[in-house]
Amino acid sequence: MAVRSHLRIYLVFVLVLAAGLSIGTSALAETGPLPSWNDGPTKQAIVDFVQKTTDKSSPAFIPPAERIVTFDNDGTLWPSHPMYTQLAFALDRIKALAPKHPEWKTQQPFKAVLDNNMKALAAGGEKGLVELVMASHAGMSTAEFEKIVSDWFMTAKHPRFKRPYTKLAYQPMLELLSYLRANGFKTYIVSGGGIEFMRPMTEAVYGVPPEQVIGSSIETKYEMKDGKPMLMRLPKIHFIDDKAGKPVGINMFIGRRPVAAFGNSDGDRQMLEWTGAGNGARLMMLVFHDDAKREYAYGPANGLPDTKFGTFSQSLMDEAKKKGWIVISMKNDWKRIFAPEQ
Amino acid sequence: MAVRSHLRIYLVFVLVLAAGLSIGTSALAETGPLPSWNDGPTKQAIVDFVQKTTDKSSPAFIPPAERIVTFDNDGTLWPSHPMYTQLAFALDRIKALAPKHPEWKTQQPFKAVLDNNMKALAAGGEKGLVELVMASHAGMSTAEFEKIVSDWFMTAKHPRFKRPYTKLAYQPMLELLSYLRANGFKTYIVSGGGIEFMRPMTEAVYGVPPEQVIGSSIETKYEMKDGKPMLMRLPKIHFIDDKAGKPVGINMFIGRRPVAAFGNSDGDRQMLEWTGAGNGARLMMLVFHDDAKREYAYGPANGLPDTKFGTFSQSLMDEAKKKGWIVISMKNDWKRIFAPEQ
Numbered sequence: 019m020a021v022r023s024h025l026r027i028y029l030v031f032v033l034v035l036a037a038g039l040s041i042g043t044s045a046l047a048e049t050g051p052l053p054s055w056n057d058g059p060t061k062q063a064i065v066d067f068v069q070k071t072t073d074k075s076s077p078a079f080i081p082p083a084e085r086i087v088t089f090d091n092d093g094t095l096w097p098s099h100p101m102y103t104q105l106a107f108a109l110d111r112i113k114a115l116a117p118k119h120p121e122w123k124t125q126q127p128f129k130a131v132l133d134n135n136m137k138a139l140a141a142g143g144e145k146g147l148v149e150l151v152m153a154s155h156a157g158m159s160t161a162e163f164e165k166i167v168s169d170w171f172m173t174a175k176h177p178r179f180k181r182p183y184t185k186l187a188y189q190p191m192l193e194l195l196s197y198l199r200a201n202g203f204k205t206y207i208v209s210g211g212g213i214e215f216m217r218p219m220t221e222a223v224y225g226v227p228p229e230q231v232i233g234s235s236i237e238t239k240y241e242m243k244d245g246k247p248m249l250m251r252l253p254k255i256h257f258i259d260d261k262a263g264k265p266v267g268i269n270m271f272i273g274r275r276p277v278a279a280f281g282n283s284d285g286d287r288q289m290l291e292w293t294g295a296g297n298g299a300r301l302m303m304l305v306f307h308d309d310a311k312r313e314y315a316y317g318p319a320n321g322l323p324d325t326k327f328g329t330f331s332q333s334l335m336d337e338a339k340k341k342g343w344i345v346i347s348m349k350n351d352w353k354r355i356f357a358p359e360q
Numbered sequence: 361m362a363v364r365s366h367l368r369i370y371l372v373f374v375l376v377l378a379a380g381l382s383i384g385t386s387a388l389a390e391t392g393p394l395p396s397w398n399d400g401p402t403k404q405a406i407v408d409f410v411q412k413t414t415d416k417s418s419p420a421f422i423p424p425a426e427r428i429v430t431f432d433n434d435g436t437l438w439p440s441h442p443m444y445t446q447l448a449f450a451l452d453r454i455k456a457l458a459p460k461h462p463e464w465k466t467q468q469p470f471k472a473v474l475d476n477n478m479k480a481l482a483a484g485g486e487k488g489l490v491e492l493v494m495a496s497h498a499g500m501s502t503a504e505f506e507k508i509v510s511d512w513f514m515t516a517k518h519p520r521f522k523r524p525y526t527k528l529a530y531q532p533m534l535e536l537l538s539y540l541r542a543n544g545f546k547t548y549i550v551s552g553g554g555i556e557f558m559r560p561m562t563e564a565v566y567g568v569p570p571e572q573v574i575g576s577s578i579e580t581k582y583e584m585k586d587g588k589p590m591l592m593r594l595p596k597i598h599f600i601d602d603k604a605g606k607p608v609g610i611n612m613f614i615g616r617r618p619v620a621a622f623g624n625s626d627g628d629r630q631m632l633e634w635t636g637a638g639n640g641a642r643l644m645m646l647v648f649h650d651d652a653k654r655e656y657a658y659g660p661a662n663g664l665p666d667t668k669f670g671t672f673s674q675s676l677m678d679e680a681k682k683k684g685w686i687v688i689s690m691k692n693d694w695k696r697i698f699a700p701e702q
Contacts, residue, residue, distance in 0.1 A: 083569060160611055204571075217615045227425060228615030229546075238611060240604035240630055247633045249611055262582035269502060269580060269591050271613060273559045273570030288582055291589045 051197040053353075054190040060303075060351045063344050064194065067278065067301040072201050078299035082202040086276045088268060088289060089195070091209035091216060091233075093282040093328035094305050095224060096187050097176070099314040102327055103183050104215050105147075107170055111154035128153070140326075151212075152253035156236055160214060160249040168218045181359070184223050190352045191280075191305075195224055203278070206230045208268055210260030210285050214251075232267045234259045260285045265292035282307070283328040290343055302343040306330060309348040312355045393539040395695070396532040402645075402693045405686050406536065409620065409643040414543050420641035424544040428618045430574075430610060430631060431537070433551035433558060435624035435670035436647050437566060438529050439518070441656040444669055445525050446557050447489075449512055453496035470495070482668075493554075494595035498578055502556060502591040510560045523701070526565050532694045533622075533647075537566055545620070548572045550610055552602030552627050556593075574613045576601045602627045607634035624649070625670040632685055644685040648672060651691040 051068075055061040070078040071085070092098035112122070112131045122128030127146035130138035139146065155163065171184050179186060195205050207226050209216060213233030220226040235256045238249040259267040265288050268276065278301040279286070279293035290302040307314050307330070308322065316325040319335035338345055348355065393410075397403040412420040413427070434440035454464070454473045464470030469488035472480035481488065497505070513526055521528060537547050549568050551558060555575030562568040577598045580591040601609040607630050610618065620643040621628070621635035632644040649656050649672070650664065658667040661677035680687055690697065 086571075213612070213615070229428075229613070231615065235612060238608050240607045240634070242633075247607065247630070247637050249607060265582045265589065265591060266580050270555070270577060271571070273555070273573065288589070291584075292582070295589050 051200075052190065052193050054193055056351055056353055058351065060344055060346055063301065064197075064303075067299065068197065068201050068203075071277065071299050080277055080298060084274060084277065085198075085201075085203040086206065086272060086274050087198055087203045087278040088206045088208040088232075088264075088276045088280070088293070089191070090281040090283070090286045090289070091207050091211055093307065094280055094286070095191050095207070096183065097179075097313060098282075098328040099307075099316070099325070100177060100327075102211065104211050106174065106183075107167070107215065108150050108154040110170065110174065111166070112150060115154070148255070152236075155212065155215075156251045156253040158251055160238060160251060163214055163251055164218050167215055171219050179356070181356075184219055185359075186356060187223050188305075188352070189354055189357045192224065192357070194280075195226070198278075199225065204230065206232060206268075206272065206276070208232045208259065208264055208279075208289060210234055210258070210263075212236075213259075232259055232271045234263075262288045264289035268292065278302070280305070282330065284331050284334050285328075287334055287337065290341075294341060294343070302338075302341070303346055304330070304334070304338055304343055305346045305348065307348055308350075309352075309355070311349075313348055393542075394532065394535050396535055398693055398695055400693065402686055402688055405643065406539075406645075409641065410539065410543050410545075413619065413641050422619055422640060426616060426619065427540075427543075427545040428548065428614060428616050429540055429545045429620040430548045430550040430606075430618045430622070430635070431533075432623040432625070432628045432631070433549050433553055433575075435649065436622055436628070437533050437537075437549070438525065439521075439655060440624075440670040441649075441658070441667070442519060442669075444553065446553050448516065448525075449509070449557065450492050450496040452512065452516065453508070454492060457496070490597070494578075497554065497557075498593045498595040500593055502580060502593060505556055505593055506560050509557055513561050521698070523698075526561055527701075528698060529565050530647075530694070531696055531699045534566065534699075536622075537568070540620075541567065546572065548574060548610075548614065548618070550574045550601065550606055550621075550631060552576055552600070552605075554578075555601075574601055574609045576605075604630045606631035610634065620644070622647070624672065626673050626676050627670075629676055629679065632683075636683060636685070644680075644683070645688055646672070646676070646680055646685055647688045647690065650689055651694075651697070653691075654697045655690060 052061055052064065070076045071080040073079060089095055092102050096103070109131050112128060116122055116132055119128070122132060127139055127142040127150055130142065131150065171182065175182055176186055198205055205226055207216060207220055207224065207230065211233050213231055213235050216233055217228040217231050220231050221228065237252040237254045237256045239252055241248050241250050257263065257267065264286065268289065275296040276293045277296065277299065279290050280303050281290060282305040286304065294300050294302050307316050307328070308320070309315060316322050316328070317330050318324040319330045319332045335345070394403055394406065412418045413422040415421060431437055434444050438445070451473050454470060458464055458474055461470070464474060469481055469484040469492055472484065473492065513524065516525060517523060518525055518528055540547055547568055549558060549562055549566065549572065551574070553575050555573055555577050558575055559570040559573050562573050563570065579594040579596045579598045581594055583590050583592050599605065599609065603626070606628065610631065617638040618635045619638065619641065621632050622645050623632060624647040628646065636642050636644050649658050649670070651657060658664050658670065659672050660666040661672045661674045677687070
């Protein structure tokens, strides 16, 4: 019995050791800076860029103060399908406000929202969308809007992945943000989305503080109410931070040209052009959604289906190739898309 | 001879020692955080605010990320008399461009500038000023404008103090900026002046990087010229960062409410109101120009003469008293105005 008992202890010891080694090895394989990125030229390009620009003896060295990096949000840091997160918010908000607006039952584009009629909604075009945004995003103070947005993020879930939107940041991009910050880069979000829709969540989700978020905005007006100053949100567009607006927004808010820029669609083209036209080392990358199984697949570049939410045109793909912008294949370059569920 | 020689050496030694001690004593008296501020309640209020908001055990503690402090520029960090520095730039620029615009010889407000006729210039009012700004600030790329501004700062001098404008930052305010930054506060400039007029000099003069400068702006447009992207400056106002525009600009650029704000005129009133309306410890201060001998004296608060460049009205003085905003007397609170000439 003593021998068998010793044998058992020995076997348990060996199994534990083996398990330990196996865990050790797999952990070891992921201790690099970008564990959710597959090894290959895409990951290597990022590592090479960071190494040469932070090495004082390299001719490509960039002083810390100039290490400005800009990231698009929708489709670059988190999904933009089946629709932009902010549009999902606007639709929920219209439904929540409907009891106070009986006229919406018969009035487009509101009727389409209340009927969940996406076809009628699409028929309203951009004009209809602007009406929805104004009805859902304006008419309150900035403090009230911040609370409305924060509350929505606490409960809203993505229709396919059944997780809060705030848990759907792309894991490889979170690692990239951390890796860049650990090397002295200042990470900015430069999105076509609403600046005050993003700010309540960017710090918690991406580690990006509000003062490093640039986005589209409506006008606000300073008012005194009962002796207390407020900023009231007006139903009037102030700035559209998309396409040619992105370099304008970057110049306005930061006053420096980025040294690296990350996007995923035709809306990011000018940001990458502007970044690439600077002197010295530059890194421009585009996330290409070619992974229908784990996320979504759309283009229309490379023959994938077209989309209203983050078009990646063939002409953008051609410009990327011509200018040496790196196209990230979600399918091939990323080990995983999202963090494992907690 | 040996005795006299020893005596001489001894005397030299004593004199050197005395000089050393005297330098030592005077340096010692100025080793506090704000050496150019006279001791008294104003200086004490600053030190108290910094101590209680950075002491983790204090109920007034402010986490580092929220330590946002905003400073007006003209009249708060450097002189705004005899006219705003940017207006001096615009007038010089009009004169430099005049050879290409023969029509300006007979056309107001340009004729007034070329004739050095300040009375005719004033008669043109705000409309005339906007015309001058557009003619001098628009029609080139952002890169070209940056060069024009930088070149001007290299040569232009203040008419009374005969020093470059960049050497006229108020020494007590430079010490305040450094003291706040050394305690983890992020210092922003929030000025009615042009954002792209300030950014070429704020880092060198105030230690404030371009991404922490908020100001008025004209529109810019992204354009491709010979395959190179440019931002062209258009003769159209985009945003006026003055009065009620200051809280709007702060909210837009920073997305956080400041915990301290420094101004000098009616243009800063709303910034101080907005700052003061936040929860927790707050510090609001106004530089009052009551020192005609060392700088300028104007109000019209406290019966001083009125001005077009940085009005401090009696009603602002009344609001300051009512709300506990601290009024800095340049005459009594500051040991010196400018750094000694090098």
